[in-house]
Amino acid sequence: MTNSLAELSHLLLSQWVTVSDKGQVVIPAVIRKRLGITPGCQLAFILDGNAIRVEIKRKANNPTTIDEGFGMLVCPPGQPRQLSNFDVAKAMEDSIHDLD
Numbered sequence: 001m002t003n004s005l006a007e008l009s010h011l012l013l014s015q016w017v018t019v020s021d022k023g024q025v026v027i028p029a030v031i032r033k034r035l036g037i038t039p040g041c042q043l044a045f046i047l048d049g050n051a052i053r054v055e056i057k058r059k060a061n062n063p064t065t066i067d068e069g070f071g072m073l074v075c076p077p078g079q080p081r082q083l084s085n086f087d088v089a090k091a092m093e094d095s096i097h098d099l100d
Contacts (some may be wrong), residue, residue: 015028027037035056037043042057 013031013034015031017025017028019025031037037056044055044057046053046055
């Protein structure tokens with residue numbers, strides 16, 4: 001069983017970083033993107049012999065930004081505004097159905 005380097009590249013990615021005076025390191029962008037590490041993610045550092053293993057604690061819900069929700073709650077033009085036009089649960093349900 002032989003694997004090409006291209007086939008193995010998704011399995012192993014290694015980059016060297018430097019530890020700051022405060023013990024901080026920057027996770028390289030390519031690794032953050034590949035693993036979906038975003039601001040606010042929690043990481044567990046596990047001592048494994050002479051190595052450190054890092055595990056990502058996934059959030060139950062990915063928070064959204066204000067920009068992602070922009071325009072979700074709109075009142076049809078030319079009609080009087082009513083609180084029922086701004087039903088968040090209905091808007092979320094409608095957006096899920098739009099994806100189907």
